[in-house]
Amino acid sequence: MSDNTDWPAVPFEPWKDSCAALHLQTQIVGKYRLAHTPWVNHSWHATLYVNADGLTTGLIPDGPGITVQFDLQRQRLMASCSTGKSDGFPLEPMSIAAFDSRFKETIATLGGSPEYDGCPNELPDVTPFTKDTAERPWDADAISRFHRALVRIDAVFNEFRTGFLGKVSPVHLFWGSFDLAVTRFSGRPAPLHPGGIPNLPDAVTREAYSHEVSSAGFWPGGGGIDEPCFYSYAYPTPGGFADQPVRPEAVRFDQNLGEFVLPYEAVRSAPDPRQALLEFLTSTFDAAAGLAGWDKDLSCALGRKGVPRPVG
Template sequence: MSDNAEWPDIPFAPWKDTCAALHLQTQIVGKYRLAHTPWVNHSWHATLYVNADGLTTGLVPDGPGVTVQFDLQRQRLIASCPTGKSDGFPLEPMSIAAFDGRFKKTIAALGGSPEYHGCPNELPDATPFAEDTAARPWDADAVSRFHRALVRIDAVFNEFRTGFLGKVSPVHLFWGSFDLAVTRFSGRPAPLHPGGIPNLPDAVTREAYSHEVSSAGFWPGGGGIDEPCFYSYAYATPDGFAEQPVRPEAARFDNNLREFVLPYEAVRSAPDPREALLEFLNSTFDAAAGLAEWDRNLTCAFGRKGLPRLVG
């Protein structure tokens, strides 16, 4: 199988309603992790992670310890704990209220405490989960292809992550904005963020952007751009950032989002998708770090398998 064939076609329009349902479902599970985990800088304690089956919370310190997983290949929500117990239910057409109720029963069955904030974040129309009774579709094939795309993207993002010696985030999925992201930090404080993100406390936003960042990620679509795409931005945004030349050719600066974007399809259809995505990640980071005069000693060659970095 060619490298291109392993990057599945994931047009947004055919599955946008299923995508919206999955987004809200990840908010419920993410809020459960958030409610039971001590705060880590930049909300890193609340995120989800890509694995071979789908998306996982990792171990949540609730009751005996609980791991929740969206198995996006077998279309199930699974929760398990160290006692050997597990429980779950099919991912299928249902309302958000029904998912919320089933999820709470699943956590309770394992000895956990299904208590968390009951409204969505970062969405303008925040209907409480328990009151969102509208029927939601479930396109299992689209969900499976989305997961396979995340696996490919996660691998490239993690490779990019190795090229920085300073503070850098894990590669993780933020369920608020529903994007897979990786962020590098200059180490310097940033100006106070103005906040104003819908249904998100300004204190959370300001803590997240307490220090200068160059951040890149991937959206499946929605939120101002109706196609799957990669993005890259800097906070604080240095003067001249929008005018910087970036690669590959399909990349552009979106004046509405105030970010560089690169369509997923341009990566998927490139002769070497990995190389095309790394070009975007490297060139947009170079634009941000160069204009903001980051310490360039923080960048390094990508890590190699089985070889420790030379020191001294």
Template sequence: MRGRATRRSALTDTTIWPAIPYAPWHDTCAALHLYAQIVGKYRLAHSPWVNHSWHATLYVDADGLTTGLVPDGPGITVRFDLRRHRVTASCASGQSAQFPLAPMSVAQFDARFKDMIATLGGLPDYHGQPNELAHATPFAHDTAPRPWDAEAVSRFHTALTRIEPVFARFRTGFIGKVSPVHLFWGSFDLAVTRFSGRAAPPHPGGIPNLPDAITREAYSHEVSSAGFWPGGGGIEEPCFYSYAYPVPAGFAEQGVAPAAARFDQGLGEFVLPYEAVRTAADPEATLLQFLQGTFDAAARLGGWDEGLARPLGLKGRPLPNA
């Protein structure tokens, strides 16, 4: 009985940040990334455009990743249930459908997803090719087998449930324009972005398989953005990042805590290994230190209005007016 109780305590301990090394689940992560693009493109195709593509993102919840309500047919919500390893969809008329997440090809996922949406009275019409990837094989033609490492996926989801509340708390310390905490399926990163309120110079674009018009709209105004990658995209380990656009002079030379943080010249942004956060004595405080320090550097060097900053929000207490 003691052993069983200990196991239950470990599984339900919300202070535990799981190990999520990228290499062992690289192929499964790549598959999940492409599946998320399919679901995200469905939401994108049926939602009115919101600034900076906020209408296209996915959100972390207790079971996995969700679209929220998509205005298609009777109103449809899609969820990656990363605990039970299935894709579910429900609609406002009371119907629901699902299929399992298991080894399959991208083409098979695409076909099953379209069938599920059509069953619920939706229109599964969306752009059929990946974005922000150098090799953009159309989903329907991507027939290579893809693995599904269920244990790794569950650990990844657990990590997201630890990270999202920290990002959400950091979001409270700013009364200017600030994004939701959301997952961009193009680059497959969880992100939160603050805006100075000033227009930015036109972005040069050039992101693989992404129209420059979308990139320029996304970066139409000055930003300080932070987020989390599971790995890939130029850095082969799970990492937190923080960048500014446009990059203020001297940004790369700023000293940023904790000690494991560094400026990556290739990426053009500060990075902090997830492993350094999860093994810290206080992971939340360590991550907040990185988020706040990199934002402070971007805002100070970029001449942002100091009056936009506020203390981090507390439960049940209104933020101060000044």
């Protein structure tokens, strides 16, 4: 019998409208961070991070210094600053325009400057936040379960991250595509990316893919895959990548996306979900790095708790 107690069910269809609302809300908060933070390679300065309560921006250098958090267990948007002040509002059914307005009021109350780009990114049909006045649902139970799933996934992604000595990204949530991701880099420049992502400047895409990568992540659903899935891809894609033997058995190669995908439910229902996900992350990376001729010395054993990595 599978031990999936700590890996909650998160089927996409029942909460897809609430997911869309949360996605747009994270874009608003993420754009605020983006507007006030110096650029870091590959847009790493714009992302959100999983924590025990939900999703956080980390410290934003605006006004007195502000941190914003989606508390997805208590269903509140919270912001705090270095003066000790905090403010926020309930996360509940509302329009995107209403969320945008409440968020700006919250930031202004803390002494920040709520100024940021007012249109969504990486979506095909977009409405400016201030004009998106249709009420959106908020399925608190589904969103709470989604967060608990992110906590489990974040832990495995961070464990996988320790097995690489080269440049590797934080484990972070990109609010444009709404995926939790971790990316390894070979250290070599990549061909100029063609761009063409909807409502995203090509300059941003090309800087993000300036160097060879093997990237893995998790989507809650949408974008052509209507179920929660893990993914793994390489840029540039090496020849023969789609035909490589990878694990576990439930993995398939999606020709439209050009990526390996693994349904979340296959991991959740596995006898050992952590091990199943690590197999996916490791085998797809090995396929990409092997075909592309990455330096084998960049890979190493996974980190161990309380044990310094041996050198020499």
